[in-house]
Amino acid sequence: MVTLDRVSSFVKSFIPDDEGFLGEIYAKAIRDMVPVMRPEAREFIKTQLLLKKPLNIVEVGTAVGYSALYMSQFISEEAHITTIELDEDRVREATANIKAAGKENQITVLQGDAALVLQTLNTEEYDFAFVDAAKGQYINYLPDVKRILKSEGLIISDNILQDGEVLESHFVVEKRNRTIHDRMREYLYVITHDQELSTAILSVADGIAVSIKK
Secondary structure, eight states: OOOHHHHHHHHHTTSOOOOHHHHHHHHHHHHTTOOOOOHHHHHHHHHHHHHHOOSEEEEEOOTTSHHHHHHHTTSOTTOEEEEEEOOHHHHHHHHHHHHHTTOTTTEEEEESOHHHHGGGSOTTOEEEEEEOSOGGGHHHHHHHHHHHEEEEEEEEEEOTTGGGGGGSOTTTSOGGGHHHHHHHHHHHHHHHHOTTEEEEEEOSTTOEEEEEEO
16 A cells, blocks of 8 residues: 555655755754755745746745745845744844855845734735744734735745644644644635635645635
8 A cells, every 4th residue: 555655755755955055954954853844845835936936035934044045046136035033043043044155135034923023014015925933823924924915926834734633633632732733724724715815735745735815
């Protein structure tokens, strides 16, 4: 029988490893157990960037700057990434990584609670949003992510399946994870029923939702 783990391993066997400094950042993040994009997810996002050709990207969840630096490889020199991170230590590390990579003019790191920082960003300024932060907060980020996104802008929401936990009943999930579970369920319902969005839920990596603002 072909299992999902075997399928995932087979798919990942075709994905090249990051090279150079980006590879070092990824390896260190894995060692330090810092959440970063899974290989299948980053390949999917790469194709979306190449198709969409965004000029203004907003990222919710910088971590150590890996995903912003990865995305910067597939956008034009005129494009810009604004990325938001709550944790001060990670902001410092991300800023150092971005500067070491020579991308400080293309990537801006904003420190703070994304739910508040998003409120300060201009309406309809961005054409691509990557949401990969606290899973229980996706539903709270959504109104402002939609507001700052241009018509036909793209929202990529990562890790929506929570390693399969979101599929389970509320009562099967451990008590400490139930709030996150319920909020993610709510988020998936909202983005698939919102009249302003057209959304597809994909079983790529740990689940990705692709939403287009109508």
